[in-house]
Amino acid sequence: MLIPAPMPLVQRPEPFDDPNWIFEIKHDGFRVLAVIEQGQCRFLSRKKHQLYRFRDLASALIREVHAEGALLDGELAVPDESGRTVFASMMKRRQQARLYAFDLLWLDGQDLRSQPLLKRKAMLKRLLPARSSHVLYADHTRGSGTELFRLACQLDLEGIVAKRADSPYEEHPAHPHWIKIKNPAYSQKERTEAACLSGLSDCPSEAGRHAPIDPPSLRDTQIRLQ
Numbered sequence: 001m002l003i004p005a006p007m008p009l010v011q012r013p014e015p016f017d018d019p020n021w022i023f024e025i026k027h028d029g030f031r032v033l034a035v036i037e038q039g040q041c042r043f044l045s046r047k048k049h050q051l052y053r054f055r056d057l058a059s060a061l062i063r064e065v066h067a068e069g070a071l072l073d074g075e076l077a078v079p080d081e082s083g084r085t086v087f088a089s090m091m092k093r094r095q096q097a098r099l100y101a102f103d104l105l106w107l108d109g110q111d112l113r114s115q116p117l118l119k120r121k122a123m124l125k126r127l128l129p130a131r132s133s134h135v136l137y138a139d140h141t142r143g144s145g146t147e148l149f150r151l152a153c154q155l156d157l158e159g160i161v162a163k164r165a166d167s168p169y170e171e172h173p174a175h176p177h178w179i180k181i182k183n184p185a186y187s188q189k190e191r192t193e194a195a196c197l198s199g200l201s202d203c204p205s206e207a208g209r210h211a212p213i214d215p216p217s218l219r220d221t222q223i224r225l226q
Contacts, residue, residue: 001037001069001106004113006046007169010176013184015149015160022118022140023148026159026180027085027100028188029077034099036061037069043076051076057097060134065127071106072124073169074099074138084157087188101128102138105169113169117177120169149181159183 015023032043032051041058043051054076065072076097078089089095104124105113112120121140128137141148142165149160159182167177182189 001035001071002111003033003035003044003048003071004105004169005048005171006031006033006073007103007171007178008173009161009178009180011180011182013181015145015181016162017143017146018162019143020165021145021162022142022165023145024102024138024140024161024163025148025152025157026161026182027075027077027138028087028158029075029085029090029097029100032074032076032099033105034061034070034072034074034101036065036067036071041065054097057099057134060132061099064129064132064135067127068108069106070104070108070127072099072101073103073105074101074135076100082155084155096134098133099135100138101135103169115168116166117163117169118165145181149183153183153185156185156187157183158186158188 030051031046033048035042035044039062041061043054043058045051057076075085076090077085077087077100078095078097080086080089085100090097101124102121103117104120104127105111107123107127112123125137128135140163145160145162152158152160159180162179162181164177167173170177
């Protein structure tokens with residue numbers, strides 16, 4: 001299995017609407033590649049450093065993701081009681097992290113990176129358990145970036161990620177396929193940046209419905225966008 005560098009993100013200040021783009025909630029945690037092969041699972045950071053502190057979660061993925069080999073892109077994050085991911089909880093290690101999976105790059109010997117994003121996400125959704133407290137499918141809305149960003153700011157989330165619906169997965173795309181749009185008033189911003197600058201992490205993400213119980217605030221966000 002070929003393990004690429006994660007798809008890069010660029011940043012822009014303002015949200016936008018476009019029917020050719022999908023939009024996801026940006027969870028606040030560690031961007032990782034989850035590598036499942038030969039009955040084992042390991043998590044690699046954006047710089048391909050192996051993360052060893054998530055052994056229980058890795059064991060859960062082996063049980064719940066039914067594939068001989070798979071490569072998932074996602075975010076390791078810890079949600080609070082409302083479903084809002086809290087970066088400080090990741091650093092304190094008081095709660096079990098979850099994997100919010102948003103892309104599938106490899107499945108049972110098949111390289112999927114040249115496939116359109118929406119096709120990869122459809123395969124990912126079928127692969128993951130419908131209800132799990134360990135791995136969640138990161139859902140999206142199509143075209144409505146401005147409304148999702150407004151709701152993300154209202155709920156004090158980190159922001160959103162915009163992705164071209166037909167984009168392949170590339171390490172060095174000629175044009176930006178994935179764009180992060182951050183909430184300027186995000187209450188956890190300083191703690192997240194401090195962890196990055198102190199070297200406590202590779203720096204958090206560049207970036208669910210399928211949760212065991214949809215948190216009320218995030219569930220309502222999904223319903224209003226449908």
